[in-house]
Amino acid sequence: MRTPPLGVFGGLSGERQGAQESHGVAIGGALYARSVVPDPFADLASRFVDHYKTLRGIVRAELVHRQLEEHLPNGSLLVADVGGGDGRQSVRLASLGHTVDLIDPSQEMLERAQKAIAQQPETVRSRIRLIDASAEDATETLGTDRYDVVLCHGVIMYFQDPAPLVGILVSLARPGEGLISLVAKNAEALALRPALQGRWEDALKVLDLDRDVGGLGVVTRGDPVESLTRLFSEAGASLVDWYGVRVLTDHLTDLPPPPNTTNVVELEWRVGSRDPYRRVGHLIHLIARR
Numbered sequence: 001m002r003t004p005p006l007g008v009f010g011g012l013s014g015e016r017q018g019a020q021e022s023h024g025v026a027i028g029g030a031l032y033a034r035s036v037v038p039d040p041f042a043d044l045a046s047r048f049v050d051h052y053k054t055l056r057g058i059v060r061a062e063l064v065h066r067q068l069e070e071h072l073p074n075g076s077l078l079v080a081d082v083g084g085g086d087g088r089q090s091v092r093l094a095s096l097g098h099t100v101d102l103i104d105p106s107q108e109m110l111e112r113a114q115k116a117i118a119q120q121p122e123t124v125r126s127r128i129r130l131i132d133a134s135a136e137d138a139t140e141t142l143g144t145d146r147y148d149v150v151l152c153h154g155v156i157m158y159f160q161d162p163a164p165l166v167g168i169l170v171s172l173a174r175p176g177e178g179l180i181s182l183v184a185k186n187a188e189a190l191a192l193r194p195a196l197q198g199r200w201e202d203a204l205k206v207l208d209l210d211r212d213v214g215g216l217g218v219v220t221r222g223d224p225v226e227s228l229t230r231l232f233s234e235a236g237a238s239l240v241d242w243y244g245v246r247v248l249t250d251h252l253t254d255l256p257p258p259p260n261t262t263n264v265v266e267l268e269w270r271v272g273s274r275d276p277y278r279r280v281g282h283l284i285h286l287i288a289r290r
C-alpha cells in the first residue's frame with residue numbers, strides 16, 4: 001500500500017526546502033530571529049492550541065508534565081523546549097524555577113508564546129528565552145549550550161525521518177546526565193481512534209501503516225517505542241522509562257472537560273505507566289538520558 005506523504009513539514013527533515021536566512025531581534029528580553037521561510041505551522045496553530053481546551057488536550061498536558069516531573073532532579077535546571085509552540089510547557093517549567101530556551105521556527109507560535117509569557121510575573125518572564133530556529137538549526141544557533149533537560153513534544157511526527165531529530169535532541173543534552181523527553185505518535189495504535197469512533201474502514205486502512213491523518217487534519221507519522229529506543233541508543237542515549245498518553249480518552253475528539261476531569265487524568269496517569277495499557281496510548285512519552 002502506498003504511504004501518503006507527511007503534512008506540513010514533510011520535506012524539511014534533513015533536506016530543508018529552500019534557503020533559510022534569519023537574523024536576531026531582541027524583544028523584551030527574548031531573542032527573536034525573523035525567518036524568511038514561510039511559516040508551515042501558521043494555519044495549524046489555532047487548531048492545535050484550541051485542542052488544549054478539550055479533555056484530550058488536558059489529559060496530554062497534565063500527563064506529559066507529571067511523567068516528566070517524575071524524572072527531574074532537584075534544583076534549578078536549564079531546559080531546551082524544542083518545537084515549544086505556544087510556550088505552555090516552558091511557562092510551567094519556568095514557574096517552577098527552571099530556565100528555559102523555547103526553540104521554534106513558527107512566527108505564529110512564537111508570537112503566541114510571547115503573549116503567554118508577557119502575562120507572567122517578572123521572575124518567570126526573565127527565565128524564558130524565545131529562539132526562532134528549527135531543530136535542524138538549533139545546534140548552530142545555540143552554539144555550545146548544553147541542557148539538563150531537552151523537551152521535544154509533538155514534533156517528531158512531522159518529520160519524514162525521525163533519526164536526525166533524535167540525534168539533535170541527544171546532542172543538545174548535557175553529556176553524562178542530560179535528560180531527553182520525547183513525545184511521539186504511537187505507530188502501533190493508529191487503528192484505535194477510528195475504530196473506537198466507529199470509523200471501521202479508516203481503522204482497516206491504517207492498521208498496517210505508520211501514518212494517518214492526525215487531529216489537525218494533516219498526515220503525520222508514528223513511531224514504535226522500540227525503534228525510538230534504538231535511535232536513542234544509536235545517538236548515545238539510553239532509555240530511562242516510557243509512558244502511554246491518552247490511552248482511554250484519545251477518541252473523544254472534541255469533548256470538553258467534564259466535572260470529574262481530575263479522575264480521568266488520574267486514571268490516564270495510572271494506565272499510562274503499566275502494561276498492557278500504555279502500549280495502546282495514542283501518544284508515547286519516552287525519557288532518555290545521554
Ligand SMILES: C[S@@+](CC[C@H](N)C(=O)[O-])C[C@H]1O[C@@H](n2cnc3c(N)ncnc32)[C@H](O)[C@@H]1O
Nearest residue numbers: 041083084085104105106109134135153154155
Ligand atoms: C504540535 S506543535 C507542539 C507544540 C508543543 N511542543 C506542545 O506540545 O504543546 C508542533 C510544534 O513544532 C514546531 N516545529 C515545526 N517544525 C519544526 C522544526 N523543524 N523544528 C522545531 N520545531 C518545529 C511547530 O512550529 C509547532 O510549534
